[in-house]
Amino acid sequence: MTTEEKIFNAARIVFQKKGYSGARMQEIADEAGINKAMLHYCFKNKQQLFEAVFMKAFSQLAPQINMIFNSKKTVFEKIQQFTQEYISFVIDNPFLPQFVIQEMNNNPEFVMNILHHANKPNPDFFISQIESEIANGTLKAVNPKQLLLNIFSMTVFPFAAQVMVKGILQLSDEDFRLMMEERKTTIAQDIINSIKI
Structure with missing residues (x-):
């Protein structure tokens, strides 16, 4: 599984549990098993990540x-x-x-x-x-x-x-x-x- 796939899967799980407003980038990074810096390297903010997950x-x-x-x-x-x-x-x-x-x-x-x-x-x-x-x-x-x-x-x-x-x-x-x-x-x-x- 690629890093991006791990992020998408993790984001989907966290957004599903917490909703958009309740989700935190650190939680998504933890769920994906990567550090927050890597997550921000792939997606600069939560809005961009959510839009990518949505699309x-x-x-x-x-x-x-x-x-x-x-x-x-x-x-x-x-x-x-x-x-x-x-x-x-x-x-x-x-x-x-x-x-x-x-x-x-x-x-x-x-x-x-x-x-x-x-x-x-x-x-x-x-x-x-x-x-x-x-x-x-x-x-x-x-x-x-x-x-x-x-x-x-x-x-x-x-x-x-x-x-x-x-x-x-x-x-x-x-x-x-x-x-x-x-x-x-x-x-x-x-x-x-x-x-x-």
């Missing part, structure tokens, strides 16, 4: 989403696959949604870089497919972009507002994880039921 994760997720959007599966199958894969990804990287929301407010340039990334999710084909199925009478007449927004919102929100969700619903960390596993199927089914004829 590495994003580069794994975005192609998966595009494969779902552009596949020949039905709209219902795509909704099921998206909720399964996205929630699985965020369970493994629970710090990412909160970081993105924080960066939208504090560092819009970084968010714009994500939106202009060559591999960013592109739902154009999926939107056209929804429009075709509405025209064919197999789906209710819904706004495809509203439908996509519902899918994104229902999958992202519990992770972005995790502290509040756990507090209001009185969930332990394990309860929350189990509830998110359950949402892989319940979100898809709720959305499908709302649009099928």
